[in-house]
Amino acid sequence: MDFNDTTEQANFRKQCRSWLEENAKYKSGNSKPNDFANKDALKEAKSWQKKKYDAGWAMLHWPKEYGGIGASAIERIIWGNEESKFDVPKGIFEIGLGMCGPVMMEYATDEQKERYLPPMAEGKEIWCQLFSEPSAGSDVAGLRSKAVQDGDKWIINGQKVWTSGAHFSDFGILVVRHDPSVEKHKGMTFFFVDMKSPGIEIKPIKQITGSSSFNEVYFNDVEIPDSQRLGAIGDGWKVAITTLMNERLAVGDANGADVEDAFKWAKKQDDNGEPLLNNRAVRESIADWYCEASGLKNTKLRTMSALSKGQTPGPEASITKIVSAGKLQDIGNFGIDSLDMAGMLKTEDLDIKSFHNAWLGAPGLRIAGGTDEILKNVIAERVLGLPQDPRADKGVAFKDIPSSKN
Numbered sequence: 001m002d003f004n005d006t007t008e009q010a011n012f013r014k015q016c017r018s019w020l021e022e023n024a025k026y027k028s029g030n031s032k033p034n035d036f037a038n039k040d041a042l043k044e045a046k047s048w049q050k051k052k053y054d055a056g057w058a059m060l061h062w063p064k065e066y067g068g069i070g071a072s073a074i075e076r077i078i079w080g081n082e083e084s085k086f087d088v089p090k091g092i093f094e095i096g097l098g099m100c101g102p103v104m105m106e107y108a109t110d111e112q113k114e115r116y117l118p119p120m121a122e123g124k125e126i127w128c129q130l131f132s133e134p135s136a137g138s139d140v141a142g143l144r145s146k147a148v149q150d151g152d153k154w155i156i157n158g159q160k161v162w163t164s165g166a167h168f169s170d171f172g173i174l175v176v177r178h179d180p181s182v183e184k185h186k187g188m189t190f191f192f193v194d195m196k197s198p199g200i201e202i203k204p205i206k207q208i209t210g211s212s213s214f215n216e217v218y219f220n221d222v223e224i225p226d227s228q229r230l231g232a233i234g235d236g237w238k239v240a241i242t243t244l245m246n247e248r249l250a251v252g253d254a255n256g257a258d259v260e261d262a263f264k265w266a267k268k269q270d271d272n273g274e275p276l277l278n279n280r281a282v283r284e285s286i287a288d289w290y291c292e293a294s295g296l297k298n299t300k301l302r303t304m305s306a307l308s309k310g311q312t313p314g315p316e317a318s319i320t321k322i323v324s325a326g327k328l329q330d331i332g333n334f335g336i337d338s339l340d341m342a343g344m345l346k347t348e349d350l351d352i353k354s355f356h357n358a359w360l361g362a363p364g365l366r367i368a369g370g371t372d373e374i375l376k377n378v379i380a381e382r383v384l385g386l387p388q389d390p391r392a393d394k395g396v397a398f399k400d401i402p403s404s405k406n
Helices: 007-023 039-055 073-083 094-107 110-122 236-251 259-268 280-308 316-337 340-344 350-365 372-382
Strands: 127-130 146-150 153-160 171-177 188-194 200-204 215-225
Touching (some): 007 073, 039 110, 094 127, 094 171, 259 350, 316 350
16 A cells, blocks of 8 residues: 555645635634534535635536536545645535435436536535435335325325434435335335425424434425436335445544544643643543544545555445544543533533534434444455344345334
8 A cells, every 4th residue: 555645646735735725724723613503604614615616626526517627536535635624614515415416426317417416516505315214224225205106206205314404405315115015125216306395394303412403304295206216216225325335435534522632631631730641541541542543544545545546445434434433422521521520511612512512423423324333244244254144034025024013
């Protein structure tokens, strides 16, 4: 593996950094977390996306006709690496651009690509992903939302849950069941839908962090034209896999309080008249997190190295998400514990709030894009070569699978 930039890559990195330095500020310890329930924050995020789009930095690897510049995969990663160093809005467009965009690029018609991809890249239109249901979380193929074909349209009924950003999205990608008489992976069909369609009801979910970024979405006789079907009838699982693979990359590394924040906090926090950093147990924890952070960095460099050679990366995204989400939760817990009982009090101190957000938000990251257990199975099967878990539903029609609803 060669982790060094080539001459061309180094020049491209310099261009990225130069533009970012002219248009944004480097991150500091006082950077505010994104809160897209706030209309001003949403407006700021759209403004930043538009600025990138106008300058050609929005979706580098997309074709020029859809808002990109046809850049290579490694150049896309270099841009992301440089942008992550700056205090700019993050989070609102990751689902649309990281998951919905690639699916539309692969399965939509040319006319649909011309209509929907440029506004997506520019930030004019926001997209969400409608997969999880009350009875289908990690097992997406267990979904029960129904699609019934009626001429050149489909009637959709059912419920989705944990849909990020549905309350401010313009469109969404949707997988539903059209045929319960076949195996569960074969009876699904995939669509994209206008989130303002009659019959769609969106209910934000109040989270333990105090925000409401997730939603319940109800479909009550919602009509979707057959022209908005992505892939063939019955190919819903195949299209969904494309989305899920991109989701692992999009969720990727967990953002928030990191080892540097823990180290700075331990240096200034008092522990019986001495800096908390003098505590051997604290130093040991920080050393462990530093090792994990270094491992994550080199894992991502391995991905970059593979992409630069035109190779397909392995299951690095699974490893990255498992380790980074757990580390984020541990660091948040450390910051709260260091304040004893006061650590549970609400405060406007940005350092303490970063630990609060890490501790409260990390469990969600350990679920999004595949739970820890699912990703460990991926690593076991694809890296270690272990056999798959036995499946009682294999070869059984979906309608015959026992459940609490049967």
